Amino acid sequence: MKTQFPHAYVLNVLTGDHPGIVAAITRSVNQRDGNIDACSQTVVEGFFTLIMVISFAQPVEPDALASEIRGDPAHGFQVVARNFVEPVSKPVTAVDRFVLTAFGKDKPGIVRRFSEYLAGKDINILDLFAHRQSDDFLLIGQLEIPAVRDLALLQADLEQIAAEEAFTVKLQHENIFVATNQLRFER
């Protein structure tokens, strides 16, 4: 990604959710004439977290930037800032996007069990959602699976894990979700 200005930083904020957090963060960035180049934010069970790539025309000390955004400790912002360095480009391997859904009675170790299996197969997790309701646990992972992997084998392995954990698991190509929900035809 090419940022607006040459000096780029990645910023991470965690705090209890309430109106005005993004405004407070962007005010600090704006006061230094910075630019927001990318951002993703979510709220989980009343906690707000945000990751942001920002850039400035002049170098900024990351700790000073974090401290400024943190502001009054009474606000309870946890802020981390560091230099943004483009990730070293990985060797280009063809990947396909799949969605893993797992559902069953909640117990410790479910996410670890699935994620360790995926890690062992060089499968990258792009997005992970998990939710506990009553005693049930729902896990949804959006995955990047190297094209060389045999899908039938992956599905069989995951079903084996699911059977051992008394879970129901599905691994499906993302296009079934696109086709049933979105007016988006080219991928």
Place this chain on the structure above:
Amino acid sequence: MLRTDEILSTIQMLHAESLDVRTVTLALNVDDCAAPSMDSLCRKLRDKITGRASRLVETCNKVGRKYGIPIVNKRIAISPVSHLLAGHGQAAALGVFAVSYRSDFHAMMCLVNDEDPVTIESSLNGLIQDRTTQIAINANRVGNAAE
């Protein structure tokens, strides 16, 4: 990136509302199977259909597994056989019709004398009167025939 509610709505369609792909149909033009003799015609028909469709069931099942959606019926539709039958007479037509009647590719090799002539003939009369009729073959058995 997909949203969680989109993923859940598709799961709901598949599991609670039984979303499936009802039928995949492989359409084949068999006009090039025309031949002067019935033996030759049946052989060409059999070779064409088994050659093109032998992996239909396997492929449909593979695609179904990839997307996590069942594909219920796999069918083959062939172009109107009246084109092939022209000039061969009704008796010859019975041999071809046996293919669809028995839903079995081995029937390609068979003539009609091991079938119930009355049932076949009454069906065939309808078939040859309607020149646009297409024969649909239940392909769920193609995989078995190819194994």
